[in-house]
Amino acid sequence: MGVKNQKIKVINHIDELFNQIDISSNRNISFHHHLRNGDYVINYVLDKYKKEKVQGINLFPSAIFPNYSSILDLIKNGQINNITTNYINGPVAEFITHNGLPGKLKMQTHGGRARAIIEGKSEIDIAFIAVPYVNHFGDAVGFLGPNKCGSLGYAIPDSIHAKIKVLVTDNLINIEIPNPEISGENIDYILLVDQIGDTQGIVSGTTEITKNPIGVKIAKNTSILLNELGLIKEGFSFQSGAGGVSLRVTKDVKDIMIKKNIKASFFSGGITKYHVEMLEEGLVEKLYDVQCFDLEAIESLKRNKMHLPISASRYANPENKDQVIKDLDIVILGATEIDYNFNVNVTTDSHQTLIGGSGGHSDTASESKVCIIVSPLIKGRIPVIKDRVTTITTLGKNIDCLVTERGIAINPLRKDLIKKLKNTKLKIYPIQELASIAYGFTNIPKDIVKRDKIIGEVEDRTYEIIDYIYQV
Amino acid sequence: MSRSYLFIPGNTPSMIQNLDVFDSDVIIIDFEDSVTSYDKDSARTLIKNFLSKYSYDEVEIFVRINSYDSRYFHDDINALANLDISGYVLPKASVKGIRMLNKLSNKPIIPIVESPMALLLVEDIAKEKNVVALIFGAEDYTKELGIKRTLEATEILYARSIIAITANAYNIDAIDTPYTNKDDDKGLLLDATNALNLGFTSKASIHPNQIDIINQVFAPSLEEITEAKRIVKKSEETNKGAFSLDGKMIDLPIIEKAKKVLEKAKKYNL
Amino acid sequence: MKASAGSLESSDCLITITKSNKLEIVIESVVLKQFGDQIKEVILNTLKDNNIAKMHVVCLDKGALDYTIKSRLETAIKRMGESHE
Numbered sequence: 041m042g043v044k045n046q047k048i049k050v051i052n053h054i055d056e057l058f059n060q061i062d063i064s065s066n067r068n069i070s071f072h073h074h075l076r077n078g079d080y081v082i083n084y085v086l087d088k089y090k091k092e093k094v095q096g097i098n099l100f101p102s103a104i105f106p107n108y109s110s111i112l113d114l115i116k117n118g119q120i121n122n123i124t125t126n127y128i129n130g131p132v133a134e135f136i137t138h139n140g141l142p143g144k145l146k147m148q149t150h151g152g153r154a155r156a157i158i159e160g161k162s163e164i165d166i167a168f169i170a171v172p173y174v175n176h177f178g179d180a181v182g183f184l185g186p187n188k189c190g191s192l193g194y195a196i197p198d199s200i201h202a203k204i205k206v207l208v209t210d211n212l213i214n215i216e217i218p219n220p221e222i223s224g225e226n227i228d229y230i231l232l233v234d235q236i237g238d239t240q241g242i243v244s245g246t247t248e249i250t251k252n253p254i255g256v257k258i259a260k261n262t263s264i265l266l267n268e269l270g271l272i273k274e275g276f277s278f279q280s281g282a283g284g285v286s287l288r289v290t291k292d293v294k295d296i297m298i299k300k301n302i303k304a305s306f307f308s309g310g311i312t313k314y315h316v317e318m319l320e321e322g323l324v325e326k327l328y329d330v331q332c333f334d335l336e337a338i339e340s341l342k343r344n345k346m347h348l349p350i351s352a353s354r355y356a357n358p359e360n361k362d363q364v365i366k367d368l369d370i371v372i373l374g375a376t377e378i379d380y381n382f383n384v385n386v387t388t389d390s391h392q393t394l395i396g397g398s399g400g401h402s403d404t405a406s407e408s409k410v411c412i413i414v415s416p417l418i419k420g421r422i423p424v425i426k427d428r429v430t431t432i433t434t435l436g437k438n439i440d441c442l443v444t445e446r447g448i449a450i451n452p453l454r455k456d457l458i459k460k461l462k463n464t465k466l467k468i469y470p471i472q473e474l475a476s477i478a479y480g481f482t483n484i485p486k487d488i489v490k491r492d493k494i495i496g497e498v499e500d501r502t503y504e505i506i507d508y509i510y511q512v
Numbered sequence: 513m514s515r516s517y518l519f520i521p522g523n524t525p526s527m528i529q530n531l532d533v534f535d536s537d538v539i540i541i542d543f544e545d546s547v548t549s550y551d552k553d554s555a556r557t558l559i560k561n562f563l564s565k566y567s568y569d570e571v572e573i574f575v576r577i578n579s580y581d582s583r584y585f586h587d588d589i590n591a592l593a594n595l596d597i598s599g600y601v602l603p604k605a606s607v608k609g610i611r612m613l614n615k616l617s618n619k620p621i622i623p624i625v626e627s628p629m630a631l632l633l634v635e636d637i638a639k640e641k642n643v644v645a646l647i648f649g650a651e652d653y654t655k656e657l658g659i660k661r662t663l664e665a666t667e668i669l670y671a672r673s674i675i676a677i678t679a680n681a682y683n684i685d686a687i688d689t690p691y692t693n694k695d696d697d698k699g700l701l702l703d704a705t706n707a708l709n710l711g712f713t714s715k716a717s718i719h720p721n722q723i724d725i726i727n728q729v730f731a732p733s734l735e736e737i738t739e740a741k742r743i744v745k746k747s748e749e750t751n752k753g754a755f756s757l758d759g760k761m762i763d764l765p766i767i768e769k770a771k772k773v774l775e776k777a778k779k780y781n782l
Numbered sequence: 783m784k785a786s787a788g789s790l791e792s793s794d795c796l797i798t799i800t801k802s803n804k805l806e807i808v809i810e811s812v813v814l815k816q817f818g819d820q821i822k823e824v825i826l827n828t829l830k831d832n833n834i835a836k837m838h839v840v841c842l843d844k845g846a847l848d849y850t851i852k853s854r855l856e857t858a859i860k861r862m863g864e865s866h867e
Contacts (some may be wrong), residue, residue, distance in 0.1 A: 251695075253720035257533050260724070343866070420792060420845035421813045445533045465781055481529060481847055487817035525850040526793035553860060554787050558853040735865050 043316055044225045048178040049211065051231045053306060055089045058228070058464060063089075067096050070157075070202060072195035073103035073127075074170070074331065078241015081208045084233055086110035089119065091426050098143070100164055102153060102194040103399070106130025107241070112320055118142065124162060126150055126186040126397050133394035136495065138262030140511050145394075145496030147433075147509070148331070150194065151356025151363075151403035152501035154190075157197040158353060161503070167202035169195045170236045174209045178224025182349065183332075183341035185211040187236050188205060190332025190341060191311075192221045196351030204228050221349050231361075239335065247312050247333045249291055250284030257445040258285050258414050261466065262372065263292035265441065265448060268464050269457060271297050271370055271410060278324075278367070279309040280372040285414045289372050290314055297323050308355065308364050316340040319347060322386045325374060329365045330355040330400070336367040337392070356403035358501050363407070366399055371404040375413045375442075377429040380471055382412055382436030382451045385429035385436045385441050387498065390422045392489055392512045403501055405438040410457070417444035423478035425449075425471060430489050432498060432507035442471065513776055514538045515730035517647070517687055517716040520575065521546035524557035528562055531571065535727065536719040537780075538572045540601050543588050544579070552584050556591035562596045574622060576601035580609035588618050601647065605630045610640040620644040622687070626652035631671050638682040645685035647716055648675045651692070661692075663699065665706065676711030679747050689711040694719040704729040731780055733772045740770035740777075785862035786790045788846075788854035797854040802838035805829075806827060811843035824848050830846040 041510070071082050082101065087110055089365045097120045104125055105113060111132045114120045122143035126138070136145055150154065157161040171192065172185030181190035186451060187210060199205055199222045207222070235281045250256065266272050272293060279287035291314065297304065307315050308328040313336035318324050322342075327347045332338045340347045353360045365371075376395070377385040384405075389395045405411040415424045423442070440457060442449040449471035450458050461468060489510075496509035513752055520527040520537035531539045547555045559575070572600055575592055578584035592600075601622030602609055606629075621642045625634055627650030627736055637647060645735045650668050654661050660668065672688065679686035688707035691700045700722055704715050714727045732740070746757055747767045754763040776782075783801035791795050795811075810825050814849055828851075841851065 128789065251721065253534060254530060256721050257535070390813075420847075421817060445530070483817070483820055483848070486811070486819070488815045524791070524794075526791065529793065529847060554854070554857045557857045557860070558850065561849040561853045561856070743861060 044223075045177050046224075047176045047185050048207075048224060048227050048230050049177070051229050053086065054231060057206065057231055058088060058092065061166065063092065063094055066204060067094070068098045068100060068163055068165040070100035070164045070167045070198045070255070071102070072169060072192065072198065072493065073101060073105060073131050074189040074192055074194065074242070075187070075237035075239075076189075076242040077105045078238035078239045079105065079107065079170065080094045080235055081168060081233070082108050083110040084094065085168050085208070086114055086470040088271065090114055090117065093117075093119070095119055096121050096444065100124045100153075100162060102150070103127035103397070104129065104132050108132060111500065115139075115141065122146065124148060124153075125165075127399050128394050128397055133367075137393045137512050138389075140493065140495035142264050143313055144494075145509060147397045147496060147498045149356065149398040149402045149501045150400045151358060151365075152499060152503070153194075154197045154355075155357040155359055155501060157201050157501070158357065159359070160195055160201075164198055164202035166204045166206060167195070167197055168208055168231075169222065171207045171209045172209050172221060172236060173211055173217070173221075174230060175213050175215060175224070176230075177210035178207060178219035178222070178227030178230060179217040179219060179224040180207060180209070180224075181220055181315060185339050185458070186240050187211070188228055189237070189239065189242055189340050191329045191348055191349035193330035193354045193355060196221065197353055199223075200226050206231050208233055208236060210234060221351075239338075242332065243334050244436040247282045247287070248284060249287045251313070252284070252483045254416050254445045255285040255288060258416065259288035259292050261448060262289045262412060262414055262443045263296060264466060265412070265443060266293065266370060267296055268278075268466065269410065269460055272300070272302060274302050275305045275373055276369045277306045277367055278370045279307060279310070279408070281314055281369055281374060282310050286372045286374065287312065287314055290318075294323060301344050306364070306367075309404065311337040311340075313337060318342070320345055328355065332463055356407070356501070358399055365400075365404050365407040367427070368408040369406060369410065371408040371411050373401055373405060373411065373413055373434075375415045375424060376416070377426050378413055378424060378439070378442055378471075379426050379429045379436070380475070382442070384434045384436070385431045387431040387433045387509070390430070392430050392510065394509070398498070402434040405434045406501065410437060410440050411438060412441045412443055413439055414443050415479045417446050417474065418482055421482050423475060423482055425475035425478060431509060435500065435506055443484035444474065446477055447474050513684065513713075513772075513779065514572065515714050515780070516726040517574075517714060518723055519546070519690070519716065519718045521552045522559055522575070523547045523606060525558065528558065529566075529671045531573070531643075532568050534723055536571065536717070536720070536723045537714075537727070538574060538598070540574045540576050540716070542576045543584070544576050544603050550694065552578070552587070556587065560591050562594065563597065565595055572598040574599050574601050576603060578738070579604040580606075580612045585612075586616075586638065589613070593617075599642075599644065605637050605646075605648070607633065607636050607640060610637065610643060614641050618642065622647055624649040625671075625675055627656050628653070631674060633635060634674055634678045636677050638684060643684060645687055645714075646679045647687040648672060648689045648757050650689035669710075672710050672712070676707075680711050685714055686712045688715040690716045690718045691722065692718070694721065697725060700725050701729065727780070731782055732777050734782075736773055737782060740773035741769040745769060783862060785858045787857035787861060788850075790842060790844055792844050793846055793850065795841055795843040795851055795854055797842075797851070797858050798837040798840045799855070799858045799864075803834050804838055806838045808838075808840045809843065810841070812845055813843070820848070821851060824851045825855060828852050832856070832859050834859065
């Protein structure tokens with residue numbers, strides 16, 4: 041092991057792999073989610089675990105999507121003990137919400153997961169890493185091949201630090217790969233499968249700019265706020281999620297940049313076609329890509345030299361000295377709930393059901409100079425502001441502004457921002473007052489949060505447990 | 513004085529309860545085309561309860577009622593009788609319709625000029641009591657003429673001109689027809705600018721996302737505001753009906769216009 | 783005897799009333815846990831304002847605010863009265 045340009049052992053069927061590895065003494069297994077809802081590898085591998093009736097599995101997927109149904113089967117069979125992940129959505133999330141696990145659910149951040157794996161806090165025995173383009177030396181990239189998925193950022197720590205690293209591919213090639221994302225020197229096996237997934241499945245429904253007038257208004261308020269804070273200036277850096285409102289903010293920021301002839305230094309995080317457009321129009325110097333949200337972003341990795349795939353550790357590990365987001369000026373994030381202390385929840389919904397998780401939420405909020413939450417003030421009669429969020433995903437001390445269609449709240453800790461906005465025409469309120477504007481329409485919802493039985497915890501990138509997840 | 517007039521459907525709560533977030537100077541709650549005949553009663557009740565509960569300082573609210581010759585006209589007016597609205601938008605403008613409305617209410621009226629006959633009689637319409645503005649309705653107007661609308665809008669140039677001139681002559685607002693392609697910002701900007709250059713003071717819209725551009729086009733520019741400030745200042749200093757500024761003659765209509773610009777600038781925080 | 787008003791669009795509700803010899807209120811709502819009691823109260827008050835003591839009311843709610851719930855019920859009541867004549 042650990043030798044460059046050495047041919048890696050190719051395995052033609054998972055049965056063969058199970059003969060080579062002592063599965064039952066290597067029960068901490070990991071996956072990445074770059075193929076998102078189009079991933080076939082997780083179900084393929086876990087079906088084997090199901091058939092072999094492997095008990096006491098501890099699962100470390102970087103995220104769990106609705107299609108990952110084999111996880112649900114294993115939970116129901118009592119084969120999974122603990123799950124550690126960064127994002128969880130769909131049937132698995134619903135089942136865990138109501139039933140919990142024999143062990144516990146640990147929700148980490150993208151940066152926190154990388155850190156825990158590198159520092160050995162998360163001990164991964166076997167990493168099953170889907171790769172769409174790999175050679176016999178085990179060098180791999182994510183943006184080539186018939187079932188390409190773009191950046192492999194979340195899988196990099198696993199590919200180095202797991203005890204046994206298995207690349208799973210449907211596309212083993214015979215040529216050299218310059219600048220591979222995954223370096224073959226660490227790889228133990230290459231497992232061949234028919235198909236690792238469906239590229240189309242990586243596109244989530246939220247990667248279009250919103251046309252909803254409320255969303256448009258929120259984005260407009262946000263770009264005016266950024267402008268008045270003097271943040272849109274030569275060389276600034278920016279990150280926005282793939283939500284419709286965040287993307288609209290990106291568009292509005294772009295308009296301001298064009299008008300003022302400003303060029304940004306970098307955009308980071310999940311990359312979409314809109315970010316690529318701005319790179320190609322010369323509005324931003326670099327894209328640091330930890331995850332591609334659409335096919336245009338994947339294609340761009342092929343042709344744009346300054347569109348750089350980066351590992352989760354480089355992206356957001358607080359202990360990584362080259363951490364990209366420590367230079368981040370602005371991040372735009374969403375919220376299912378925010379409270380009077382500016383704590384934000386993107387882990388559970390208003391019925392306390394698991395619907396997501398931090399991803400890079402807490403990471404970018406913690407590191408960026410200004411973190412802005414964008415959300416409608418009212419969602420289907422539920423005000424977004426509560427006195428205490430159902431689940432803390434990101435601590436309020438890291439959140440600076442909340443922008444809604446009816447007004448903006450600034451975290452009182454940010455006296456500097458408040459001072460800068462002294463003469464603004466924007467509507468700025470204390471967060472409690474913004475909440476009472478919402479209550480004027482909705483009235484106060486009954487508090488229905490149950491806090492009886494703990495089923496999981498939220499671990500921040502600092503390793504601090506910042507909240508618990510309860511059974512509903 | 514208002515830059516933008518946004519139509520929102522009268523029976524859609526999600527739009528109604530957000531009417532103040534769209535940044536439109538005027539909201540026109542619609543009881544006519546966007547409400548089916550089955551739901552006319554539903555819309556009236558909804559708006560009555562809504563406006564009884566919520567009131568707005570920052571946005572003016574008009575209601576587009578159904579035309580005077582429809583069977584909904586009286587019920588519409590009755591439902592709105594005691595509510596705090598700024599006035600009525602009256603479709604299918606006619607002198608007869610305005611007079612009928614004036615018998616039932618004393619509130620401001622904005623008729624929609626949307627037929628060849630109304631266009632011929634537009635001056636009579638503008639002269640009627642309580643008429644505070646004219647809206648041009650190009651969709652129905654071109655339909656009645658049996659002609660197609662084009663991007664260049666040459667087919668409505670005459671109608672637009674007459675309406676803008678008439679409104680100007682009678683010192684009321686001239687509101688341009690909505691731009692119907694809601695996803696074409698560039699087209700909207702061009703269309704609104706053309707209307708401005710013909711003498712329109714404002715533009716109607718049927719989509720909230722168009723309001724920003726409309727407000728920009730119909731707001732006085734910084735240069736206009738600076739110029740207006742100088743004119744008003746000098747007129748106050750000289751205390752004369754006419755004087756010269758930078759070699760140009762400034763007389764009363766120009767001074768009045770400058771005052772209007774400043775009023776508008778103040779109203780919209782420019 | 784049956785009448786309804788409203789819709790199943792977001793922020794609206796669909797209310798259907800049926801003549802009955804007792805008072806029955808059925809509420810289905812996306813925010814039932816948070817606002818069920820409040821929705822019921824609006825319905826009860828609206829019935830009372832219209833001097834109705836007995837009625838079968840079904841409210842399918844999509845996050846409607848109080849004024850909308852009240853309006854839809856009032857319209858349904860009016861429609862029932864009109865179909866009666």
